[in-house]
Amino acid sequence: MRNKQVILRDTVSGFPKESDMLVTTGSTELKLPEGSSSGAVLVKNLYLSCDPYMRGRMTKRHPGDSYVNSFNPGSPLTGYGVAKVLESGDPKFKQGDFVWGITGWEEYSVITATEALFKIHNTDVPLSYYTGILGMPGITAYAGFYEVCSPKKGETVYVSAASGAVGQLVGQFAKLLGCYVVGSAGSKEKVDLLKNKFGFDEAFNYKEEPNLVAALKRYFPEGIDIYFENVGGKMLDAVLLNMRIHGRIAVCGMISQYNLEQPEGVHNLTSVISKQLRMEGFVAPSYYHLYGKFLEMVVPAINEGKITYVEDVVEGLESAPAALVGLFAGRNVGKQVVVVSRE
Amino acid sequence: MRNKQVILRDTVSGFPKESDMLVTTGSTELKLPEGSSSGAVLVKNLYLSCDPYMRGRMTKRHPGDSYVNSFNPGSPLTGYGVAKVLESGDPKFKQGDFVWGITGWEEYSVITATEALFKIHNTDVPLSYYTGILGMPGITAYAGFYEVCSPKKGETVYVSAASGAVGQLVGQFAKLLGCYVVGSAGSKEKVDLLKNKFGFDEAFNYKEEPNLVAALKRYFPEGIDIYFENVGGKMLDAVLLNMRIHGRIAVCGMISQYNLEQPEGVHNLTSVISKQLRMEGFVAPSYYHLYGKFLEMVVPAINEGKITYVEDVVEGLESAPAALVGLFAGRNVGKQVVVVSRE
Structure with missing residues (x-):
């Protein structure tokens, strides 16, 4: 055959x-x-x-x-x-x-x-x-947000690569919990999706921002409680300067770094101390024991139209x-x- | 007057x-x-x-x-x-x-x-x-090790700036718990203190190591479970490559960076994902509510000679x-x- x-x-x-x-x-x-x-x-x-x-x-x-x-x-x-x-x-x-x-x-x-x-x-x-949504990226978003980020209603959440398989779900989970959510992506089409389809409060095209630190300050004047990290590099550096005290960074991926011979340096890690941040890396297979619980939440949410994909x-x-x-x-x-x- | x-x-x-x-x-x-x-x-x-x-x-x-x-x-x-x-x-x-x-x-x-x-x-x-030992650096070492590092008996622990006020205590707390502990410092005199006075299992002078990644590999052939971070920069980069899966990095200080106009870049943060690391920054005042409990442990330990300072x-x-x-x-x-x- x-x-x-x-x-x-x-x-x-x-x-x-x-x-x-x-x-x-x-x-x-x-x-x-x-x-x-x-x-x-x-x-x-x-x-x-x-x-x-x-x-x-x-x-x-x-x-x-x-x-x-x-x-x-x-x-x-x-x-x-x-x-x-x-x-x-x-x-x-x-x-x-x-x-x-x-x-x-x-x-x-x-x-x-x-x-x-x-x-x-x-x-x-x-x-x-x-x-x-019902496979590895879904459980990644679910575990990353609910287990790693320790989110609370009313907190501010930033998601990079936000229109991707994981990012779009994280943003929607955060909205369902009652967070303020901003996403970034790399085209106008994706930014429109974030705002009009996935219900993010705000979204921006990172390629059009000459100063990422200032862009984040604009969307988070009081700082970021939770960063869902999908990209790494310069974005992480800009985020570190905009995190709030006791903020959490769930490190899911660093796609901007994967094709570089030498990864970019991240310079602002002293913020981890002064702001008492927790940065935690994770991979989906460590959370597969939650898969049943995850399906019980997300399948009805899809069928009721509460989550879009x-x-x-x-x-x-x-x-x-x-x-x-x-x-x-x-x-x-x-x-x-x-x-x-x-x- | x-x-x-x-x-x-x-x-x-x-x-x-x-x-x-x-x-x-x-x-x-x-x-x-x-x-x-x-x-x-x-x-x-x-x-x-x-x-x-x-x-x-x-x-x-x-x-x-x-x-x-x-x-x-x-x-x-x-x-x-x-x-x-x-x-x-x-x-x-x-x-x-x-x-x-x-x-x-x-x-x-x-x-x-x-x-x-x-x-x-x-x-x-x-x-x-x-x-x-009975003030801010003591509670820093105590909270950083017991609360932030989530240590377990038998784990491998690395402490940088290990002869300093905080480092010397972290190493001794880790030994009391039954961990394997290695410290680094910047002179032969300090390395001798670590090994002969504070009871670290091993110690080395980082200034004499042309390749920090290789040095850490030598002392931790199976990798590092816990890194107590006092220095930042190149040391952190070398540590990231030597961490074990589910390792923890308590970020207490980054003294190597404080006098630089532009902090060094840290390049190996993708290890945070692949090794599912937790990096957590902290400051002593957030743990002052533990001060009484801390004194109850450490004052007798000093008086009985179990902890040296x-x-x-x-x-x-x-x-x-x-x-x-x-x-x-x-x-x-x-x-x-x-x-x-x-x-």
Whole structure:
């Protein structure tokens, strides 16, 4: 059986390019390999997720350098996706089940690490949502905001990369709690989304602000209680000068830094002392135990229209390299999804 | 009555020099000013504390820039000290009481902000200790280690500026809890103190390490669980690469940065995400509610010889400017104290 795949040619330094990946057609036997009947599942991939953290996996790293390993050059990329089970050697899954979790960038995958797969029970929402609002980015936003930020009603919240998969949810969670929320993004279209669709109190295009410190002062004259950090670098430096006493910074990502050979220096860390700030990094898998609780909150909120969600969908594995690379140029508007197959 | 004083001539940029201060003799009436009988106290100063945070108060700042105001050029410096009450308009204090808290760099002070004064009850320890182990630096070490670091027995702990007033205590608290503790300092004499007097497991002279990342790797092959941050800059960058998953960084000070016009950039903050680190800044006054509990632990520990304490004592207000400036060159060995008068 033919199996179209997106292969990483070699490890990457600097900005990734489409040509760092190759779309080829290999072949896969449509059954579980011999001996793997005790655990693996064979799936048909439906939707793939483009996530900023994947940039790190393109870099040549040493084991232990990070919580995720590098991709293997010459092999398909892997990442979060939604898939349909064709054959299961794991009693937790049966043929016909929909699952989300780590799969391959290809039409069909044999997944041996089934502990990283979640069975999908709610199918009254678009299945692609399990790459975003109901998947890893959703639990990232949920845990990052409610668990890491220790938010209180009435506090001031700033979200960078606010129209992305995680940012758009954080802003809405903060509004639901009764916070004042400002987001930044990199285009007029995204800023309009933040204000008119996601209900942020204010939003601005960081590319049009010559002085980020002054921009933040304008939106937060009394300072920032909570910063949900998605970008790093100069933005973090400007935020540090605008934080309030006892502020919290949930460090989710630093997308502005991932393609630099040498990350930018952050100069204003003495504010961490003088303002008694807490900066805390986190990753979604540490909060997967909250997934059930999270779904109980967010699925009704989606169905009642209390939470809105915007995807940027491209069709076909051929489009996947450009979609992934586009994340780092900010080309996506909303959560970047690749459709491999709709059923 | 004559009153010798240490005056700040003008705000300072760069490294402070002795000549930024002037020792003069003014005069003070030895009684409380008219109308202040409802709260002020007149004290005779005995011991003054030289603390790194005082550098920030020498800089010209705007209100709200920090949790402490700048010094007033032309007036005496203020800071922590131990004093004897000569006359009291505050019912909490009476003539003859010993107190510690914020006072002036002078022989006699009228203190109106008596809410920042603590009455000294235990006088079976040297009174100068209330500028250090039993005062602000002591509660800094106690709260920073036990409250901010969330330490557990068996964890690995790294302390920079480890022979200073705070560092020497943090290391000993960590040893008492059963941690593996390494400290760094800037001279062989200090390194010897750490290993032979304070009981650190290991210690090194950071000035002799061409590669701080490699030095830390040598002492922490499995990584650092807790970093007690006193210095900032390049050291923090090296530490970030050596932290373990879920490590904690208590940010107490960044003395290497206080005299720079532009603070150094810290480049390795993406480790905060990948290692899920918590970095938390704190200041002692936020933990003064723990002072009683702290004394109950530390006074017996001192008397039983379980905790050792080293001071670097200079005599006379004339020596105060050099002592304060010396902090930033690392000239002090142990807690820097200025004796104004011994009784």
